[in-house]
Amino acid sequence: MIVMLFHAVGVPRYQRESCFSVHDKTTTMSENISKLNISNGYKRRINQFGDYRDVTNMSIDEWNERWNLKQTNVFHMPCVNPMLVKHCDKLLAEKERQRIFIPLCGKSLDLKWLLDKGHTVIGNECSDLACRQFFEEHGIPYTTEPLHIKDGVKYKATDGSRIEIFRCDFFQLNRSMLGEFDCIWDRGSFVAIPVKDRQRYGQLICQVMKPTCQYLLDVFRVDNSVYGGPPFDCPESDVVKSFGHRCKFQLIDTRDALGKVQREQWGVDSFTEEVYLMQPR
Numbered sequence: 001m002i003v004m005l006f007h008a009v010g011v012p013r014y015q016r017e018s019c020f021s022v023h024d025k026t027t028t029m030s031e032n033i034s035k036l037n038i039s040n041g042y043k044r045r046i047n048q049f050g051d052y053r054d055v056t057n058m059s060i061d062e063w064n065e066r067w068n069l070k071q072t073n074v075f076h077m078p079c080v081n082p083m084l085v086k087h088c089d090k091l092l093a094e095k096e097r098q099r100i101f102i103p104l105c106g107k108s109l110d111l112k113w114l115l116d117k118g119h120t121v122i123g124n125e126c127s128d129l130a131c132r133q134f135f136e137e138h139g140i141p142y143t144t145e146p147l148h149i150k151d152g153v154k155y156k157a158t159d160g161s162r163i164e165i166f167r168c169d170f171f172q173l174n175r176s177m178l179g180e181f182d183c184i185w186d187r188g189s190f191v192a193i194p195v196k197d198r199q200r201y202g203q204l205i206c207q208v209m210k211p212t213c214q215y216l217l218d219v220f221r222v223d224n225s226v227y228g229g230p231p232f233d234c235p236e237s238d239v240v241k242s243f244g245h246r247c248k249f250q251l252i253d254t255r256d257a258l259g260k261v262q263r264e265q266w267g268v269d270s271f272t273e274e275v276y277l278m279q280p281r
Contacts, residue, residue, distance in 0.1 A: 045228035057194045060126045067127040080113045091216045098182040104189035107134035120162040131155045184215040191231035202242030215278040227266040249278040
């Protein structure tokens with residue numbers, strides 16, 4: 001936020017299955033987590049990072065702190081997202097050389113996978129570390145240039161690879177900066193941003209969609225009264241409120257993603273992954 005950005009090395013903590021069966025080498029909650037003073041009615045809940053800080057309205061500085069503390073292994077996948085692989089034909093509409101946007105991309109392997117298929121890939125991330133690691137880990141030479149927004153920087157390949165990452169606050173982006181896209185792959189961005197910002201997020205996404213754009217939205221259903229997030233629960237009503245005025249959509253996949261981490265560390269008894277496919281009306 002998202003963000004904000006959702007993806008470092010390690011087994012994804014909130015998906016039970018990825019490219020392989022995830023073994024249960026999960027991070028055990030620290031025994032010496034300091035007791036927080038609970039005020040203003042805030043209920044102490046474990047978050048994705050294994051502590052009790054309130055993450056419902058994370059700032060860019062807080063996301064950068066998590067990257068610098070190497071706590072991003074809780075959301076970075078060591079493989080291409082299985083839902084992207086499964087539904088890639090729907091996202092791309094079986095077309096070649098598409099222009100694809102991945103918001104809050106982190107250093108996701110999805111970026112390189114789509115790039116290698118011949119598409120133009122544009123990402124958005126808030127962490128310089130994530131951007132640098134993506135290019136360096138894939139051996140892609142790059143340059144940076146300032147954006148005409150506060151603290152914004154664009155990372156761009158210099159070897160002819162058609163990939164750019166806008167390192168800035170997602171909500172500072174606009175159509176004049178990004179252009180329009182044939183496809184959007186949202187693999188955890190929408191469920192990482194503060195819930196109060198979802199309609200604002202939807203407005204920006206709709207602005208950068210071409211009339212024929214295919215938008216693949218990957219979300220989760222989870223009890224955030226027990227688990228602090230992210231991801232944050234996304235009922236269909238939130239999809240309608242955020243995108244329904246501009247897009248038609250259908251739920252194309254549902255998966256039971258409940259595993260040992262969710263049961264024993266998060267304390268939830270249900271965790272479901274859902275995938276929507278959207279197009280402009």
